[in-house]
Amino acid sequence: MKSRDNLDVAEIGAAFRSALAAGMIREEDTSVIFYDLRFLEERIRYLGSCFPPGTLHAFAIKANPLRKIMDFVRETNPGSGVEAASLGEVTMALKAGYPPANIVFDSPVKTAGEIEFALQTGINLNIDNLSELARVAHHIPEPAGSVGIRINPQVGIGTIAGSSVAGNYSKFGVPVKYQRAALEEAFTTYPWLTGVHLHVGSQGCSVGMLTEGVGILYDFVLEMNEKRRRTGLPPISVFDTGGGLPVAYHPGSCPASMEVYAAAISERAPLLFDPDHFRLITEFGRWIYTNPGWTVSRVEYVKQDPGIKTAMLHTGADLFLRECLNPKDWSHEYSVFDKSGNPKTGLDDLPYNLAGPLCFSGDIIARHVSLPKVDEGDFLVIHDTGGYTFSMWSRYNSRQTPRIAGYRGDQFEIIRERETLDELHAFWE
Ligand SMILES: Cc1ncc(COP(=O)(O)O)c(C=O)c1O
Secondary structure: OOOOOOOOHHHHHHHHHHHHHOOOOOOOOOEEEEEEHHHHHHHHHHHHHHOOOOOEEEEEHHHOOOHHHHHHHHHHOOOOEEEEOOHHHHHHHHHOOOOHHHEEEOOOOOOHHHHHHHHHHOOEEEEOOHHHHHHHHHHOOOOOOOEEEEEEOOOOOOOOHHHEOOOOOOOOOEEOOOOHHHHHHHHHHOOOEEEEEOOOEOOOOOHHHHHHHHHHHHHHHHHHHHHHHHOOOOOOOEEEOOOOOOOOOOOOOOOOOHHHHHHHHHHHOHHHHOOOOOEEEEOOOHHHHOOOEEEEEEEEEEEEEOOEEEEEEOOOOOOOHHHHHOOOOOOOOEEEEOOOOOEOOOOOOOOEEEEOOOOOOOOEEEEEEOOOOOOOOOEEEEEOOOOOOHHHOOOHHHOOOOEEEEEEOOEEEEEEOOOOHHHHHHHHO
């Protein structure tokens, strides 16, 4: 089984024309987010085919917390779970009906109350640091779910510093080189400490780096299990590899496939693929959600300045925070369609800035982009927007959140309706 990298312009164009014909983009829908549900399903199934049966694929809610998308993912892979980074995400998952054993709780800043809740509920708790370990030890010995510790394998920083978390310094986890003695002491003391967790980074980390992180922890776990065996403690049996496999935002970027990554793990750490030894957990987010999603915004105005045009859009830093604040690391492909949905071709004489509606000068999702001539009333499509976009929505300037729709061929369904003004007001009241 395979999964392609992206939707191409022709596929998006066809879906966009169907959306117009189906009335999915009404006058008030100045921007809409779409998900190709067949492609999303393909991603989920392909992921399952790369790892051994019994692997818990705990999808990172932070990448996409939409309830209907969560439900869709679980219908496609009923044994899947979620990785939650906050009490809010944990309770969303419980409310959505995930069994506690399929929920992984990873926040780096948990209150004593949240720890107690996690231990009682039976979700998988990953302790972030040694102070948290002491707090958990205080509540044990009766955790209802598994308890692990997040270990920083210290394999270095990828191409995007802001989303790399396994440098020598990281705010996450217990650094394996600096705190080895304390980790050893913990694992040879606590019978209930039966899990390990790592996450190297999100986008920008090669398969080599990701696999090296897993390998470092694997060697450590085998050594600890030998010591635990000698002292009669149960083995470490939960191994959570985190997420992080990069996706293609641009043609030619050719990220490694999931199959290649899974094969690299199984070669470096073979027992992880043996369910008699480990419950393997993954926490992919970006790789699942990003490429099946795209966003369309009506172009309200086009301004011209010396050497540059500016397309004024209805989506900016509210949806594309990282792109606006850190354009060097985060960018997309763009397509232009006229108001009937016909693709525009050729290149205009001047490049474009794609500016959003928010009240700050940095609200520009892309600068100096070569595009076909853009006119008022055209539609600009931003590709690969299904992950880490709506989940990072900014309330600045109180714009209404856009309509979100899913489709299979020319059949559309609303995933989340455009926010009403009353709902918006309620947020601030
Ligand atoms: C602990 C943890 N797990 C999983 C993920 C998901 O990473 P990705 O979306 O790159 O797969 C993240 C992302 O930041 C994370 O912090």
